[in-house]
Amino acid sequence: MTLYGVGLGPGEADLVTVRGKRVLENADVVYSPGRLSRSVALEHVSEETIGDLDFPMTKDEAKLRTAWKAAAAEIAPNAREGDAAFVTLGDPNVYSTFGHLRRTLEAFHPDVDLEIVPGVSAVTAFATALGVEIEAGAGLSLREAANGAAPTGPDRMILFKVTDAPATHEGLVDAGYDVTYGRRLFMEQGETLVTADPSALADRDYYTLAYAEKRDLEIDSATAAFARDGGSVDGSSASDDHERT
Structure with missing residues (x-):
């Protein structure tokens, strides 16, 4: 069985990927680290499926480590017995809270299988x-x-x-x-x-x-534009291009 880290995208429910939606719908429990990610997940799963986790709004490393250890202990049994998902806005591997959970699970519950479902960031x-x-x-x-x-x-x-x-x-x-x-x-x-x-x-x-x-950055964008007289940028005509096809 598996714990899926699911990227929900920037916040609109219809920007969740097809794979992410499928994982959420099939998960036995979906864990949410906050109010915004919870509201997006609820567009795809029932409220009974949601497992809320409590993470303190602090920079105290000791309190944060305690909170992540408790979260990992809560999630690990469900990920061993069935499929669980942890949702996060954006992508799970790009400046995401999921990284804390992944490292904690690897340290204290290395037998839990993990899989990442990328999200629009x-x-x-x-x-x-x-x-x-x-x-x-x-x-x-x-x-x-x-x-x-x-x-x-x-x-x-x-x-x-x-x-x-x-x-x-x-x-x-x-x-x-x-x-x-x-x-x-x-x-x-x-x-x-x-x-x-x-x-x-x-x-x-x-x-x-x-x-x-x-400011004043010179941008030389590639283009396939044609000149106004019907000739291409390199001087050949449209009929020349047609003859070459």
């Missing part, structure tokens, strides 16, 4: 939500920007956990970036907001990210 979904194209060959760096941090360096960055947008914005602008923010993208809970104005995000929200691109 805001790290990739942001491009659609913000109307951004990351063209082939472009570099993109993922950074954390909690508490006003403004990491710099690459030409393009996606920043997550932007909890102090005004402070982060000031640092990025000074470093030569143009910045667009997205809050609660593809989430059913709360208001979705896309803006270039950091003052609109003055209230702290963990589910805020930013896309930063170096």
Whole structure:
């Protein structure tokens, strides 16, 4: 039997993958680490299937270790006797709470079989939500920007956990970036907001990210466009291309 780490996607119930939905529907118990992931899971399973876990909102490592050890002890018997799922927003292996559980199970319950079901992550979904194209060959760096941090360096960055947008914005602008923010993208809970104005995000929200691109960045995108006179970019005509086919 197996414990499945299931990525629910950014928060809209219909962005759960087909595989993830199938695993949830067949699981004997579905564990949720928080209110938002629970609400998404409930779109696919009955409330009787949900097993809530209590994780303290603290940075105290001793308390966190105790909570994860207790969670692993709760989950392990059910994963040995049947199929269990642990749901998390985004992807289980990308900045996810599931990593804590996986490491704890490996340390104290190594006989539990684990399987990961990837989920759509805001790290990739942001491009659609913000109307951004990351063209082939472009570099993109993922950074954390909690508490006003403004990491710099690459030409393009996606920043997550932007909890102090005004402070982060000031640092990025000074470093030569143009910045667009997205809050609660593809989430059913709360208001979705896309803006270039950091003052609109003055209230702290963990589910805020930013896309930063170096100002005046020269982008040479590949194209298959044709010239206006009917000739192709390389000077040959459309009929020439037809003759070659």
